[in-house]
Amino acid sequence: MKLDILAIGAHPDDVELGCSGVIIKEIKRGKKVGIVDLTEGELGTRGTVESRYQEAADAARIMGVHVRENLKMRDGFFQNDEVHQLQIIKVLRKYQPEIVIGNILDDRHPDHGRGGKLIYDSCFLSGLRQIKTLSNDGQEQEKWRPKYLLHYLQDRFYEPDVIVDISDVWEQRLEAIKAFKTQFYNPESDEPQTYISSPEFLESIISRARLLGKRIGVQFAEGFLSKKNIGISNLDALVLKET
Incomplete structure (x- = not known):
């Protein structure tokens, strides 16, 4: 299955927290979208x-994604090296996405920044024909490089290069995040409290979406960084709003 967009996260729930609004919007526009989780979040x-x-399956159903798989890298200890790059290259060549959305390049959790750099390097290397990979049925894969790689915001805030209005899918996005019910605030849970299980954490996700929305004159938005300049063919690509 060729995908239009492939979202990649170091942990199950990274994608939901970072870019589920855009995923839902693009699926509603008829795009084929998949998710790859690097680890099982075993730590x-x-x-x-x-x-x-x-929970990942429930969230995927809520978003309507076409495929979700897990590469089963070691949570907390995967590396940006040849072995792990080749895993991602195989996935990129398998799905041939036009756009990849991945982890931020630096963040509070070391897996996020390391994952972002791993995704960044793999997207480049996947376009080199001298790097040989085989599909699951033993066929040599064609080289493939996405046209764009975007990095979603995570714990630390960075001024985004791109802001996308997600107001019309906000409730569905929130439902996808809350599908990870063991991870986020649940007053009935008797498990240890963590950084992300407090009610304040979910409020911070909502507040950031409101802040980014305010930047472009809408109710809710998601922000992305790009190391590549994003060009447009004409000014019709700009949605001009009164602010």
Whole structure:
């Protein structure tokens, strides 16, 4: 299956927190979108690997994504090296996405920044024909490089290069995030409290979406960084709003 967009996260729930609004919007526009989780989130304080898989599947259903897979890299210890790059290159060549959306390049959680750099390097290397990879059925894969790689905002705030209005899918986005019910605020849970399980954490996600929305004159938005300049063919690509 060729995808229009592939979203990649170091952990299950990274994609939901970072770019689920854009995913939902693009699917509603008829785009084929997939998600790849690098790890199973096995170091998470709350929940289990099994519950993470179920929550990831529930979130994927809510968003309407066409495929979701997990590369089962080692949570907390995967590296930006040849072995892990080749795993991602195989996925990129398998789905041939035009756009990849991945982790930020530096963040509070070291897996996020390391994951972002791994994705960045893999997207470039995937376009080199001298790097040989085989599909699951043993066929040599064609080289493939996405046209754009965007990095979603995570814990630390950076001034975004691109801001996307997600106001019309906000409730669905929030539902997708809350599908990870073992991870976020639940007053009935008897598991240890963590940085992301407090009610304040979810409020911070909402507040950021409102802040980014205010920047472009809408109610809610998501922001992205790009190391590549994003060009447009004409000014019709700009949606001009009264502010």
